[in-house]
Amino acid sequence: MSNLRILVATKRVVDYAVKIRVNAAGSAVETANVKHSMNPFDEIGTEQAIQIKEALAKSKAGTAEVVVVSCGPSKSQETLRTALAMGADRAIHVDSDEELQPLAVAKLLKAVVEKEKPDMVILGKQAIDDDSNQTGQMLAGLLNWPQATFASKVELGDKSMTVTREVDGGVETVKTPLPAILTTDLRLNVPRYASLPNIMKAKKKPLAKFAAADLGVDIKPRLQTLKIAEPPKRQGGKLVESVDDLVDKLKNEAKVL
Amino acid sequence: MATRLQSSLRLVARQTGATLARTSVWNRPVAWATRAAFSTNAPHLFAAPHGKVAFTADKYPHMRRNNVFKKLSEEDVTYFKSILAPSSITQASDDLETFNIDWLNKYRGQSKLVLKPSSTEQVSKILKYCNDHKLAVVPQGGNTGLVGGGVPVFDEIVVSMSNMNTIRTFDNVSGALVCDAGCILEVLDKYLEERGYLMPLDLGAKGSCHIGGNVSTNAGGLRLLRYGSLHGTVLGLEVVLPDGTILDNLSTLRKDNTGYDLKQLFIGAEGTLGMVTGVSILAPKRPKAINVALLGVDTFDQVQAAYKRSKNELSEILSAFEFWDRAAIKLVKEHLVAGANDPLESLHNFYVLIETSGSNKDHDDEKLNTYLEGLMGDEIVQDGVVAQDTTQIQNLWAIREGIPEACSKAGAVYKYDISMPVPVLYQAVEDMRARLVQSDAFGDGKLFTSVIGYGHVGDGNLHLNVAAENFTAEATALIEPYIFEWTAGHSGSISAEHGLGISKNNFLHYSKSASMIELMKQFKKMLDPNGIMNPYKYLPDK
Numbered sequence: 001m002s003n004l005r006i007l008v009a010t011k012r013v014v015d016y017a018v019k020i021r022v023n024a025a026g027s028a029v030e031t032a033n034v035k036h037s038m039n040p041f042d043e044i045g046t047e048q049a050i051q052i053k054e055a056l057a058k059s060k061a062g063t064a065e066v067v068v069v070s071c072g073p074s075k076s077q078e079t080l081r082t083a084l085a086m087g088a089d090r091a092i093h094v095d096s097d098e099e100l101q102p103l104a105v106a107k108l109l110k111a112v113v114e115k116e117k118p119d120m121v122i123l124g125k126q127a128i129d130d131d132s133n134q135t136g137q138m139l140a141g142l143l144n145w146p147q148a149t150f151a152s153k154v155e156l157g158d159k160s161m162t163v164t165r166e167v168d169g170g171v172e173t174v175k176t177p178l179p180a181i182l183t184t185d186l187r188l189n190v191p192r193y194a195s196l197p198n199i200m201k202a203k204k205k206p207l208a209k210f211a212a213a214d215l216g217v218d219i220k221p222r223l224q225t226l227k228i229a230e231p232p233k234r235q236g237g238k239l240v241e242s243v244d245d246l247v248d249k250l251k252n253e254a255k256v257l
Numbered sequence: 258m259a260t261r262l263q264s265s266l267r268l269v270a271r272q273t274g275a276t277l278a279r280t281s282v283w284n285r286p287v288a289w290a291t292r293a294a295f296s297t298n299a300p301h302l303f304a305a306p307h308g309k310v311a312f313t314a315d316k317y318p319h320m321r322r323n324n325v326f327k328k329l330s331e332e333d334v335t336y337f338k339s340i341l342a343p344s345s346i347t348q349a350s351d352d353l354e355t356f357n358i359d360w361l362n363k364y365r366g367q368s369k370l371v372l373k374p375s376s377t378e379q380v381s382k383i384l385k386y387c388n389d390h391k392l393a394v395v396p397q398g399g400n401t402g403l404v405g406g407g408v409p410v411f412d413e414i415v416v417s418m419s420n421m422n423t424i425r426t427f428d429n430v431s432g433a434l435v436c437d438a439g440c441i442l443e444v445l446d447k448y449l450e451e452r453g454y455l456m457p458l459d460l461g462a463k464g465s466c467h468i469g470g471n472v473s474t475n476a477g478g479l480r481l482l483r484y485g486s487l488h489g490t491v492l493g494l495e496v497v498l499p500d501g502t503i504l505d506n507l508s509t510l511r512k513d514n515t516g517y518d519l520k521q522l523f524i525g526a527e528g529t530l531g532m533v534t535g536v537s538i539l540a541p542k543r544p545k546a547i548n549v550a551l552l553g554v555d556t557f558d559q560v561q562a563a564y565k566r567s568k569n570e571l572s573e574i575l576s577a578f579e580f581w582d583r584a585a586i587k588l589v590k591e592h593l594v595a596g597a598n599d600p601l602e603s604l605h606n607f608y609v610l611i612e613t614s615g616s617n618k619d620h621d622d623e624k625l626n627t628y629l630e631g632l633m634g635d636e637i638v639q640d641g642v643v644a645q646d647t648t649q650i651q652n653l654w655a656i657r658e659g660i661p662e663a664c665s666k667a668g669a670v671y672k673y674d675i676s677m678p679v680p681v682l683y684q685a686v687e688d689m690r691a692r693l694v695q696s697d698a699f700g701d702g703k704l705f706t707s708v709i710g711y712g713h714v715g716d717g718n719l720h721l722n723v724a725a726e727n728f729t730a731e732a733t734a735l736i737e738p739y740i741f742e743w744t745a746g747h748s749g750s751i752s753a754e755h756g757l758g759i760s761k762n763n764f765l766h767y768s769k770s771a772s773m774i775e776l777m778k779q780f781k782k783m784l785d786p787n788g789i790m791n792p793y794k795y796l797p798d799k
Contacts, residue, residue, distance in 0.1 A: 017647035019451070033545060037646030082645045193600040193642035193649060196552075196633055199626070 004056065004064040004156075006049040007118035008088065009109055010042040012072055012079040013129040022228050029129070029228065038079045041124025043086075043191040044184040049122055050087040051189060052156060065089050067116060071108050073097050077207065084202035085194035091205065092116075096212035096219065102130075104219035106138035111215040113143060118179065120161070125150055125183040136183035146176040149183040310358055310365045313410050313759070316728070320759075322411040323792060326393040329369050329412060333392065337372055340382050345420060347371040356415045359408045360401045360462075361665065361672070363728055364759065366409025368395070375420040377495060377503055377534045383416060384532060384789075385501025393789050396528035398470025399441065401462035403672055404758030406527045407470065410793045418469050421534060424448055426509075432540040433492055433509035438469025438533045454540040457484035461658035469533045475525030477754035479657075482715040483576040483614065484541055487524055494520040495535030499785040507537045522780065527756050528791040530784045544576070544614030546621045549650045550629060552641035553605030557683040559637050560607050564679070564714050566637075567611060570628040574621050577612035581711030582686065585660050588709065588724075592666040593659045600642045600653070609638075609714075610657050660711050661722075668706060669728040673721040673740050677749030682719050685743060686710035689721060689736065696735060704732050718753040741767040756795075763797045 014020055015035040023030045038046075046068060053064035068083040070076040071094040080091035094108050113121060126133035140147035148154075148163035152171065155162045162175045166185045194202075212219055240246045251257045314320060327333075337346060347353060348370055357366040374380045387394050393413040400407050409415060418439030425435040432454050436445060443463040446456045458471060460478035470476075472494065475487050484490060493508035506520050523530055554560055560580050567575050583606050590599060601608075615621040625643070632638040644650040664670045675685060690708045693699035699708070705725050712720040721740065725732045741751045745767040752761050752768070765774060778796055781788075 015647045017651065035545075035647060040646075040648070043645075085643075085645070193551075194645050195600075196550075196629055196638070196641035196643065199643060200630060200633060 002062045004052070004062060004120075005116065005118040006052060006064055006066050007109075007113065007116055007121045008042070008045050008049045008066060008068045008083065009105075009121065009123045009135070010046065010068055010070045010079050010083055011039045011124070011127050012036050012070065012076045013039045013127055016040055016128060022230055026227055026229060027225065036075070036078070038082050039124050039127045039129075040191075041126065041128075041184050041186075042079075043082075044186070044188050045122040045124050045182075046083045046086050046088060047189045047191040048154060048182075048184060050192075052154075053087075055156075067092065067118065069094065069109065069112055071096060071100055071105050071212065080207055081202060082194060084205045084207070085199045086192055087198055089205065091207040093207060093209045094212050094215065095209055098212070098219060099221050100212075100219060101221045101223060102132045102134035103138055103222060104217070105135050106142055107217040108212055108215055108219065109135070109139050110142045111217055113139075120178055120180055120182060121145075122182045122184065125185050136181050140181040143181075145179055145181055147181040147183070148174050148176055149181075150185040151182050152185050152187040154182065154188070310362050312367060313364045313405070313408075314367065317759075320410060320793060323393075323788070325391060325787075326413075326789070326792070327391050329392065329414065333386075333390065334370065336386060337370070337383070340379060341372060341374060345373040345375060345379075347373070356397060356400065356417065357408055359403075359405050361403060361405075361670065363669070364405040364408050364410075366395070366415075367412050368409040368415050369412055371415040371417055373417045373420040377421075377497060380416065380421075380497045380532055380534050381501045381503050384497050384499055387414065387789050388499050388501065388787055391787050391789065393792050394532075395791055396469075396473070396532045398439070398467030398473070399462065399465040401466045402470065402474060402758060403674070403755045404752070404760035406474070406756055406758030406791065406794055410759060413792065416532065418467055418534070425535070427452065427540075428509060429454075431509065431511065432542065433511075433537060434540050435493075435507055435509060435535065435537045436468060438467060438472070438495075438536055440468050440536075442466050442468055442471060449540050450543060453543050455543040457490040457539065457541055458487065461661055468536050468538070472524055472533050472536055473526060473528050474756045475754070477713070477716065477718065479577050479579065479654075479713070481713065481754075482578060487538075488521060490539050491520060491524055491536065492539050493537035494523055494533055496520075496523050496531040496533050498531045499787065499790050503534075504531070507535050509537050511539065525756070527758065527795050529781060529795045530790065532790070542616075544616065546613075546615050546618035547576075547647075547650060548613045548621055548625050549644045549653045550611045550625065550641055551600060551653050551656070552609040552611070552632070552638045553601045553603075554607045554609060554638055555605065557607060560609055560683075560714060561679060562637050563609055563611075563632055566631065567628065570631070571611075571613055571624055574613040574615040574624060575611070575715075576614040577610065577713075578715040579610040579657050579712070580714050581608050581657065581660055582606065582683075582709065584707050584709040585663075585711045586656070588663040588667055588707065589656055589659050592663040599656075601640050603640070605639060610653060612654075657711070660709070661720075664709060664722045664724060667724040669725045669732075671723040671725065671728075671733070671736055672755070673723075673736075673751075674712075674718065674753050674755040675721065675740070675744045675749050675751060676716065676718045676753035677744060677747045679714065679717045681747055682712075682714065682717060683710055685719055685721055685740070685747075688743060689723065689740065692739065693723075693735065698732075698735055704729075704735070716753070738764065738767075744768075759794050762795050765797050 015037045018035050021030045049066040053066055056062045056064050066088040067090055068080055068088040069092040070079050077093050084091055123136040136149055150166045151163045152166045153164035160177045165172045356371045357368055372383055395409045395413045395415050397407045397415050397417045421437035421439035423437045427434050429452050449455050458478045459480050472487055493506045495507045496504045564578055613621050613625055644653055693705050698704040705723055707724045709722040712718045723736055741764045744751050750768050751764050
């Protein structure tokens, strides 16, 4: 394995710690004036790519180039800068102000893959704003590449990778040839902080921009959100004084008896 | 009748809750919600079971119970039962422990009765009765104080604000928040967060401390640099005087120059002049853009250089400038949860945490980047990281906020909180270490195992922690009154923000003149002639 090119897909989403609200119209989550940052699973993906690069360099088995890509409006570049500050080598911004659903993103990424010819594509298992868990799988389908999703451990071999996956019943280990798609799960790694030296270096790293339209891809949304509502507010518990009181409440208030 | 086991389990559950609440919660994705919070806190709990903490009265035999104070009788309890709900009265000995022992596990009182009133009227009745019958009283908030001011020395009755936790009103144009004194600081902050505001103070104990306690100790905290002290942000107070009079000064006015500003007397009075039952405080707008950077530097001169520059280049967006030393980070790494990984690759002599808060992210990012680039370019800073999302911000703060707790796990910790001119800020640590080394009292197996320095550079406030195996008279003699003399010699304050309690009341003369202390005593005599409010504390014994 001499020169590995790893493409990492990232998405700018509402920050994990923010308490989200539904907008007044009930049509979407309020995103104006709300803190955004890189999707946590994509941070894990970026970290994984950089760790692979560092491991290769350390064992002198080869080199790797980490290319990070994001599809979205101009603010997506903030996310790319974070990835560069973590240690990615260059960034690609696929610019679009339209709503991009997973299928559209998968098609755009396919176009990027055909240009960049990476050996592997790493995506987060899902974005924390739509929780779709589709883009990685759809991309694999469009490219006809193997996929290893929900990865909690990755080992690179000669033109292959062995991935431990988190599945409902426990863990499953699969081996796939490269090129392949990998989607990250929580336990894969702990993303590093952007260090000052790397933040300074990141300013000089290339960030290329393409308009989504130029990639010749149909990005029209296929799904329409009809309504968004908050879950019903949780009622407080009540203390009861006696068994009779408890039975009365279960019968007349909770209506379970 | 609850069995001993049941009472113990309830007690542990309550203590665990209090200990967990004291450290701020990290919001890493679900899997990490099951981090070893229990396992690292539990050893601390079980390492110092209540049986192990000596009674203050035994540890400090020079303190004598003032027998002017009546001893609690059945009649008294009957009276309290007549004005309070049964759930507001605690008498069972196992349940009394948490109220009798301070957060440091250093002081232990012998109160037989804890009252938890739910209204100001009830507080008024309690104090009037206690004043009439000369029953001594200890007002208690979250019991997170660091100078033993919130726990009884002998058998004083504890009056706890924990049942008075209602938020009364909030004006979302002016930002004036009016609430009960028993509201927990973090709860208030979350309430304000939903409305676009924040509490003007923040400290590591936010999960447990009460706003009434904060006001009574004039708590400083991590953001005093930006928002100022409670003397400025508190708009009004509702206080019950020792004779039961309810003083309603709960104004929400920003400007009101009508008469002596009495509330200032109670702010920082540590419950010795009256009991704070309601607080009106001015909440600033919550900043839209927050940035946190952690820097590693070699010398304290560089810490100061970074600070001076930050005032020039970050100026109005600077909201916190904290530092800690190598000894502190080593303790944090040793005693805190696995998630508190050190983001920097190597150990540095000093660490600086800078926070900026502003209304425009792009503007703040640019200022911060220019500032940091300058520091790196001029080699003032060796290494550093900048948080990229809110979770990283919380994790960086967790390192700083975890230092007090990490210290307390290192053994018995003598805590000093002194303020002095910034240039000599770290000298106190160096001089203390030198003194202990010279007395052959420093190192593994010796009296003291570490000397740690950290604190609020911008406020000239050093937290000097000296960790010993145990709190002993021999250990104490080596560091007191040396540290107070040192502070006085540098024209500093022997208690920058922690207050006096019973830890420092007898050292007050190191920072205040005799005539000032005399005037303080006169105020005390005037407002509390029977001396029932938090006796044995705050003012010197002689």
